Amino acid sequence: MSSGEQISSPKKVEKPKFRPGSGRLMKRVSRACLHCRQRKSRCDLDSSGSPGTPPCQRCIRDGRECVLGSSNRGGRRVRKSKLTATSSMESKAVQLDPGSSTSRSDSHVLPANPYPGANMFGRSDAAETDSIAADDDDDSGSITDSAIGNGVPTNPSDAWQCLKGIAKRGTDGVDPDTSQGGGISAPGVASANGSPNGTVDPGGGIKAYPLVQNGSLDPETVFELVARFAKHFYPYLPLVPRKYFNRSNLDEFASTEKHLLTAVLTIASKDLVKTPEIHEYCSKYMHELISGIAAGADCDVEAVEALLLLAEWEPQGLRPRVEHVGRGEEDRAAWMHIGLALRSGYFVGLDRTSFRGDSGDSTNDARKRLAWANCYISDRLISVRIGRAFWSRGPGPMTGLVSQDFPSLQPMEPDNEDYARIFQATLDLTQLYSNVHDVLYSGMRTSNHMMLMGDYVKYADDFRAGISRWEKKWGSLNCSEHIKTTLRMSYEYLRLYTNAFAFQAAISQASKRKNDDPSSALSQKEHLRTAFSNVASMPDARFIYESVEAAKSYLKILVESVDPEEHLHYMPLRYYLYSIYAAVFLYKARSFGVVQDTEDTKEETFVRHLVAQTTERLKRASAGPDDLGSRYARLLELLWRPRSAPTVGSPEIRLNNEMELSTTMAGLLPDANYMNLSPANDFSWLDLEGVGNFVSGTGVLGVQPFFPTQDRASMWQPPFWAGDMAGSLLF
Incomplete structure (x- = not known):
């Protein structure tokens, strides 16, 4: 036999296979007419006497035109939006069958699939086309078996996808996803509410x-x-x-x-x-x-x-x-x-x-x-x-996304902003934020253990080196000045967030030494201020100094480089809140004596002036007295204002039109030297609600009056929205 005769051989002899549920043997064939293929039923092309040629027995019995379908085997088929010659023939054959209730408008459209593994247990459209079903009296069974497939659903969602496929074949090809009342749309599929790939409704707009x-x-x-x-x-x-x-x-x-x-x-x-x-x-x-x-x-x-x-x-x-x-x-x-x-x-x-x-x-x-x-x-x-x-x-660090992965952010004109590069810089910085949070702030128990054992030092040093490398790579990014300013502000806050952990570790270690020495005559407050009286001699001095410097640097950028009306007014709220956190951190550093006036430096005076300028910028960036900037500027004013001696007045807390504290409240708050700290019962620098409670005397259930005979520390309650770290950490 020649090679040409081998190629033209219509089919090879296959071993009959037993179909589960059918009760009989089924011989697999490789060719079928369009009508039998569309019905998912067996096609007997041997009835005409010429094996493998139309018409088949079903078409002879029904009086239909029998058109032989082309083979779908031979590798991956790329589906196109336009109909090929073969699909045109299929459509013609379907139109010639007015009695068929299961015909679909386009047999080559893949069903929508909104789940990662929805087809893991079912067959693809190509597999369904190639499969050969049983004969007439087993048509319904063949449809169900084809939809279910041979796999096992791994969750209820998989089972739902299976049932949806069966229902789709029983409703004239109407896709439940695109029909009215369907569930959540698949990615990239137009729905009743519209989607990125959907077309505009002519009657909408x-x-x-x-x-x-x-x-x-x-x-x-x-x-x-x-x-x-x-x-x-x-x-x-x-x-x-x-x-x-x-x-x-x-x-x-x-x-x-x-x-x-x-x-x-x-x-x-x-x-x-x-x-x-x-x-x-x-x-x-x-x-x-x-x-x-x-x-x-x-x-x-x-x-x-x-x-x-x-x-x-x-x-x-x-x-x-x-x-x-x-x-x-x-x-x-x-x-x-x-x-x-x-x-x-x-x-x-x-x-x-x-x-x-x-x-x-x-x-x-x-x-x-x-x-x-x-x-x-x-x-x-x-x-x-x-x-x-x-x-x-x-996305995680293993994906390695870069600016080229975001084509919609690429500049459309030579003089346009390169948002893709800016986004890559933000993504890299966010990964550093994520690592610092994962390692240092992973949880109260882990963080406390790390603080007391001193394991944090090597991590903090590594993070500081990584932050420095980011600044060298992206600090000179060519972009608009106000965009570059936001990157600088995020960088400075990351420095603060990283080094403040070591500051808190020094506080925790000092508190533990006080608890381990019950014979000490000093109070907790006095002990902490004594421990921080000479920061330069402390093992964590470099971290403490850098955290304070980062907080001041952030506020200086806000004051000197950001236009309140033109840029700060429109910035995302996190840049407002970072400034509040920095100011609260400096207030707490001042309470330990780390920030104070000396003969050589007037650091506390400088910080007070910096905070005052920050509140002024926040007010100018606000559209009204209840806008974001004004509300938090008011918080900083109440926190940093000098406290006066107690005077006679109403015991209730009132805020007048200028939002000033009543004379009674002013007398009950800490004096100008330091805050009455309690490591086990104080607000965190990340807990803005706790700061608000501190300055206004508001508890969890609402405004509570203070009485001169009561100690403030005994009345304070942890706020409802306190962070994970707020219960035991100062920062």
Whole structure:
């Protein structure tokens, strides 16, 4: 036999196989007509007398045109959006079968799959096409078996995916994901609420956007707010696709990405003093959308981006009440929004884009990768701010993401900002934050043990070297001055966060020595001040000095390099809160005598002046008396103001229009020399609510009056939102 005869051989003899559940042997064949293939039933092409040629027995019996399908074997088939010649023939064959109720409009469209391993136990479309089912009386069984496959579901979600595949084949090919009332949409699949890959609804657009439809806003106002966001807020967190800053794409923005658009409008309107009703309308609708996400409503990557944006700015309209003095409410709200973004991101599969080389639409995958990387950054930074454990595993150091992995941030013109490089610098710095938190602030028991044993020294030195290397690499990054300033501020706060741990270790060691020596006549307060009377002779002097220097450097950048009205006003809230933490840290360092006036230096006077300038900048950056900057400036004023002697007055705590303490309150707070410290019962420098309670006398349940005969330390209660470290650590 020649080679040509071997190639043209119609089929080879195969061993009959037993099909479970069918009760009989089944001979596998490699060819089938389109009608039998579409029914997932056995095709008998031997009825015409010529083996392997049409018509088959079923088509003869039903009086149908029998068209032989091409072989789908021979390696991986790349599916295209346009129909090939073969698929055109298949469509023609399906149209010629008016009695078929199971025909699909496009047999080559892969079903949506929102879970990482949803197909691990089922067959792919290609496998289903190649498989040969039983004959007529076993058609329903063949459909079910094909959907279930041979694997075992590993969780309820896998079982649900299996049942969804069966239901899909029994409803004329209607995909449960895209039908009305379906569950959460798969990544990159258009849904009822719209998605990044969805098309604009012809009857939708900006006029169908709820805030425009109900008359709260008009299309021009919406675009003005979008343009305002692009100019002032976008540079600090470039998550919104830049195409939406074009007026011609406003309809698409409103139709497909309502969560993201509403977040943009809410943030852009938060400081509009002359038209506060706009922010009220946007906030109310944003609150409804967030509630829907929390309740399990359909969402995609744009909802995750919206939550991340809100966490960076936390508009006041989303909170039921605004306190006159900042107490860290923004941290609590950001914690919740970031947590919701992370869980939503996991559910729609954003974490699968962390590694390069995954299949799928490259543009959409790049957007998802950027969103997931920002989830990682936000999770690390909020955990560092409030002393909580991480939620997200994140991209991690093993992924090695660089600026080229974020094409949407690449400059579009030669003179454009290179947001990709800025983002890479932020990602590298965040990894350092993550490592410091993981090693030094991993938990109270571990941290306390490390402090007392002295193991932290080698870690702190290594982290300081890593921070220095980051500064050498990225300190001269070519970008706008106000963007470079935010990187410098983040760098200085990381120095403070790292070295403050050693400062706290020195305090813990001194406290332990006092507890181990009950014969000492000194009080705890006197013992601590004596221990820190000569910092230069302490083993941890380099850490203590650098932590104080980092706190002062951060405030100096804020005072000297940031324009309050042009830049600080629009910066994410973390840069405001970093300044508060730095000022509170300096207050506590002063209470130990580390910061004080001497004959040679007037360090305490300088620090007081620096804090006063900081409060002035925060006020200038505020849109009103209840804005973020004003509220926390008021907190610092109450903390750092000199205390006067007790005078006769009302025992209740009152704040007048200028938010000054009553004379009774002023007399009961610590004097100008030092704070009455108690290592076991004091507020943490990361616990802004504890600081607020300290300066205003507010307990957990509300405002409590102080009486001259009572000791303040005995009345103070740990705040409800105290961080993990606040119960036993001063810093």
